[in-house]
Amino acid sequence: MPVLAAMEQEGITLDPAALYELSAELAKDISTVEAEIQGHAGKKFNVSSPKQVGEVLFEELKIVDKPAKTKTGQYSTSEDVLSKLENKHPIVRRILDYRELVKLKNTYVDVLPELIHSRTGRIHTTFNQVVAVTGRLSSDNPNLQNIPIRTARGREIRKAFVPRGDDYVLFSADYSQIELRIIAELSKDAGMLEAFRTGHDIHAATAAKVYGVPIGDVTSDQRRNAKMVNFGIIYGISAFGLSQRVNIPRSEAKEIIENYFVQFPGIKSYMDNTINSARDLGYVETLVGRKRNLRDINSKNAVVRGFAERNAINAPIQGSAADMIKIAMINIHARLGKMKVGTKMLLQVHDELLFDVPKTELEEMTAVIKEEMERAMPLKVPVIAEAGHGDNWLEAH
DNA sequence: AATTTCACG
DNA sequence: ACGTACGTGAAATTA
Numbered sequence: 001m002p003v004l005a006a007m008e009q010e011g012i013t014l015d016p017a018a019l020y021e022l023s024a025e026l027a028k029d030i031s032t033v034e035a036e037i038q039g040h041a042g043k044k045f046n047v048s049s050p051k052q053v054g055e056v057l058f059e060e061l062k063i064v065d066k067p068a069k070t071k072t073g074q075y076s077t078s079e080d081v082l083s084k085l086e087n088k089h090p091i092v093r094r095i096l097d098y099r100e101l102v103k104l105k106n107t108y109v110d111v112l113p114e115l116i117h118s119r120t121g122r123i124h125t126t127f128n129q130v131v132a133v134t135g136r137l138s139s140d141n142p143n144l145q146n147i148p149i150r151t152a153r154g155r156e157i158r159k160a161f162v163p164r165g166d167d168y169v170l171f172s173a174d175y176s177q178i179e180l181r182i183i184a185e186l187s188k189d190a191g192m193l194e195a196f197r198t199g200h201d202i203h204a205a206t207a208a209k210v211y212g213v214p215i216g217d218v219t220s221d222q223r224r225n226a227k228m229v230n231f232g233i234i235y236g237i238s239a240f241g242l243s244q245r246v247n248i249p250r251s252e253a254k255e256i257i258e259n260y261f262v263q264f265p266g267i268k269s270y271m272d273n274t275i276n277s278a279r280d281l282g283y284v285e286t287l288v289g290r291k292r293n294l295r296d297i298n299s300k301n302a303v304v305r306g307f308a309e310r311n312a313i314n315a316p317i318q319g320s321a322a323d324m325i326k327i328a329m330i331n332i333h334a335r336l337g338k339m340k341v342g343t344k345m346l347l348q349v350h351d352e353l354l355f356d357v358p359k360t361e362l363e364e365m366t367a368v369i370k371e372e373m374e375r376a377m378p379l380k381v382p383v384i385a386e387a388g389h390g391d392n393w394l395e396a397h
Numbered sequence: 398a399a400t401t402t403c404a405c406g
Numbered sequence: 407a408c409g410t411a412c413g414t415g416a417a418a419t420t421a
Contacts, residue, residue, distance in 0.1 A: 049419060050401055070401070074420095078402060103403060106417060134413060136406085143415045146405035154404080179406095179412095232411060241411030303409055314412040318406095322413095350406045350413085400420070406413080 003333040003345070004127040004137075011122030012144070012346045012354075015392075016113035018160040026105040026153070033098045040091035047098050053077045056091075063088040080244070104148060108157050115142055122164075127348070134315050135290055135322040137348055145349045149394070161393035164344075164356045169389040171343075171362070172396035173369050174352035175325065176384040177202050179234050182320045185287065185379040189266025196381035203227040209263040210256060229260055233267060234317055236310025271313055278312040286319040287377065320377075321351065328376035329353065332369060341365075354393065362389060 038044050041060065045052045054075025058067040063085060068076040079096065086092050115123055125144040127137050139145040147161070148154025163170050180202055184192040195205040200215060207226035208215040218226075225246055232242050243253035261268040278284050279298055283291040292315040296308035329348060336343055343365050347354040353373070357365050366387050373385035390396045 046419085048417095051420070072400070072421095074401080076401090099403075103417080107404070107415095111416090128414095131415095132413060136413060138414050140415060143405085146403090146415065148404060150404085235411040235413095238410055240409080245411075301408095306410065310411065318413060321406095352406085398421085401418085402416100404414100404416085 001129070003329050004129065006333065007345055007347065008124055008126060010344050010346060010356075011117065011120050011124040012356075013121070013162050013164050014112055014116060014123050015160045015162050016116065019109050019113050019157070022153075022156050022160075023105060023109045026101050026109060030098065030101050030105065033094055033101065037091055037094050037098060040089070040094070047095065048102060050074065050077045053095060057085075057089075057095075061089055061091065063092070084247070100151060101153065104153055104157060108148060112142065112157075112160070125347075132322075133292060135286065135292075135319040135326075136350060137322070137326075139347075144347055147393070149397075155394050158394040159392045162391065167360075168342075168356050168358055169362065169391065170346075170393055170396040171355040171357040171365060171369070171387065171389040172352055172393070173355075173373055173385045173387040174397075175321070175373065176386055178321045178324065178351050178383070179317050180230055181379055181381050181383060182287070182317050182324075183233065183267065183270075184381050186316060186320070187264075187266045187270035188380070189264050189270070191264050192267065193381055199382070203230060206230055206260075210259050225256065229256060232257075233260075234314060236271075236313035238306075238310075274316065275309050275312050278308075284312050284316050286316050286323050288320070288323045290319060290323060292316075292319065324377040324383075325351065325353070325373070328373045331376060332372045335368060335372065339368075354396070357389065 034047055037047050041056045045056060047053065051074060054077050057063050057077065058075050068081050070076045082092050082096055112123065117124055123142065125139045126141050127139055129137060131138045148157050161170065181196055184196055191209060195202055203223050203226045204215055204218045206229065207218040207222040210226055210229065211222050228242060228245050237257055239250050239254040239257060242257065243250040246253065274284060278294050282297065283293045285291050292311065294308045294312055296304045297312060299305040299308065325348065329345065333345060341361050342358040343361050344356045345353060346356055353369065355365065370385045370387050374383045388396050
């Protein structure tokens, strides 16, 4: 609590001028794209209305025979649906473009500058410690754990988060593949332990095993698929889920998963054991023994039970990573206090910590922060934190 | 107030 | 036959 309170009160500096400029650019692009969409549709309509978008795409343009529906019977126009229909009509790509731009403008660019505190001149979030069921933190009012980074326009927003002054840099340190390292720890799977101990690219190493090729011969497609499988493992994999994400037939996804479990038998048995234990006890535990109750683990409804089973797999993984970074935060905060330095912890984003660091302390802090993150909760495999710094949050990565 | 969508890890 | 990858928060629309 004291660590989070200090971070909340410290806040983070925003460059509002950069966002005002971006807002004007986005406004211009949004009206261009909106006009183009309405041109394709042959009429004006509210492009922000999923209902109206669905009617235009599936009743007027009829771009597909059997449109997907939401659980309330509306046409689904979500990103995963539309991205698969991009080749049906040029309007589809433009709707996705419109959505991206409007999201960024309305959720971040036009809102964050208004939240600069009148006295501190900085942005102050709230970190919630008892919201996420896995033990993660959450951040709200504003949420600073979901600042964009994946698209070009999104990265412009991240650039507006800057150091507290000219003599400072933003310093970021993030855990490398922490959830997969924790699976290696929990499962003790020999192949996964070995992959991390050799320091190989974990997704390439997974692909090499699953596809039966030398690691040097792994293609980018094979690596991408293996990466999706590794994510699937963390989430409690299903053939359906993998087939959706990789866009392959479910039968193919099933084969990949079966082969994965042949290559990593320790993962398979860990998952079976975890679910069986949860059925007996009614809960699962993280590495330091924090529990998540799973009241539906013995449900007779297969769908409900399936959710609980995936929770049983995921919660110890996500939760142990959350425990680890919290321990690191406590130790770092204590150490910074003792050292009487100007470095301040600003934000936590699940596997990343962000700091304001005086340029004079940069070398020292790189060593201290990395060390504390890596030693917070030792595992059977190396725990690696990667650090960077820059004149804004994007460059710090 | 509920639904839909989408931003992040 | 069913409905499905884990965890969040926020905005706009719809009911």
